[in-house]
Amino acid sequence: MDANILCEVVKFKKSSPIWIFHHTDHSSHPIASHWHQDIELNFLDGGEGWIDFYIDGRHEILKPGGVCLINSGEVHSAIPSLKGGDNATTGITMIISYEFLKRLIPNIDQMYWRLETWEDQKKIAEFMKEISRVSQADRPEAQVNVRLVGLMCSILSILCENCMYSVEEFYPEEQRNSERIRKILDYIHEHYQNPLTQEALAQEFYFSRGYFSSFFKKYTGKTFKTYLTEIRLLHAEQMLKETKRSISQIAQDAGFSDERRFIETFKKYYEKTPGAYRKNIS
Numbered sequence: 289m290d291a292n293i294l295c296e297v298v299k300f301k302k303s304s305p306i307w308i309f310h311h312t313d314h315s316s317h318p319i320a321s322h323w324h325q326d327i328e329l330n331f332l333d334g335g336e337g338w339i340d341f342y343i344d345g346r347h348e349i350l351k352p353g354g355v356c357l358i359n360s361g362e363v364h365s366a367i368p369s370l371k372g373g374d375n376a377t378t379g380i381t382m383i384i385s386y387e388f389l390k391r392l393i394p395n396i397d398q399m400y401w402r403l404e405t406w407e408d409q410k411k412i413a414e415f416m417k418e419i420s421r422v423s424q425a426d427r428p429e430a431q432v433n434v435r436l437v438g439l440m441c442s443i444l445s446i447l448c449e450n451c452m453y454s455v456e457e458f459y460p461e462e463q464r465n466s467e468r469i470r471k472i473l474d475y476i477h478e479h480y481q482n483p484l485t486q487e488a489l490a491q492e493f494y495f496s497r498g499y500f501s502s503f504f505k506k507y508t509g510k511t512f513k514t515y516l517t518e519i520r521l522l523h524a525e526q527m528l529k530e531t532k533r534s535i536s537q538i539a540q541d542a543g544f545s546d547e548r549r550f551i552e553t554f555k556k557y558y559e560k561t562p563g564a565y566r567k568n569i570s
Contacts, residue, residue, distance in 0.1 A: 307385075308381070310424070317368070318366065318368070326384060326385055326389075329356070330382075334352055335378060338368075339368045341364060357401055362466060399454065486500060486512045528569070535550070
């Protein structure tokens with residue numbers, strides 16, 4: 289897990305504007321709410337299972353054969369439910385560089401892509417399967433990169449011809465709410481060490497308590513309490529890996545009320561006590 293998870297900065301190779309991650313049931317885990325400028329495409333190939341995506345307040349279920357698209361700046365999280373064994377689900381996440389896209393499509397900040405038909409998803413899925421094969425091929429890097437960019441441009445051609453809308457006309461309210469949830473998540477990441485409460489955040493951002501609760505759940509897929517706990521655990525995990533601080537000090541620095549509560553919560557999520565987790569790393 290990465291504690292710097294809110295605004296994700298993807299590091300691309302200089303030679304390629306695409307970042308590719310291959311995943312299976314063994315390598316997939318829940319992804320906390322975050323956002324990035326780059327465009328993200330997710331594809332599941334065969335097997336059983338699905339991934340629940342929460343993207344700027346909407347819930348999308350990605351099943352084998354389907355493609356899920358995440359636009360620049362959209363706050364999103366994912367909860368995989370992938371099966372192992374003989375019917376293991378595999379897939380690919382492909383992130384396309386915002387800087388590269390900006391050169392191709394200068395007005396990209398005013399545009400919004402939405403995959404609405406199964407036909408478009410199927411076409412893009414075929415290109416993504418080929419991208420998966422090419423990226424793992426034992427060929428010279430230049431050949432691989434040129435082929436990957438060509439396949440990516442074929443995907444972009446489908447998106448621009450069939451799936452492109454104006455942000456203002458297609459998604460005006462969600463665009464504003466996306467900015468609001470990003471500010472709330474920024475605030476949580478800056479103050480997670482403090483005794484934050486849902487009531488205090490609702491007041492800080494001019495929400496009623498009831499509306500804040502439903503708004504937060506809609507845009508992150510989690511309750512405020514669950515999200516805050518997971519962020520504190522992410523920072524605690526990082527401190528266990530990277531520092532020699534005591535368990536008691538880590539509990540305090542991560543925002544837990546006491547050491548006992550921290551140990552109980554950590555064990556619930558990681559199936560190990562913090563001490564056992566640190567020993568395992570060593």
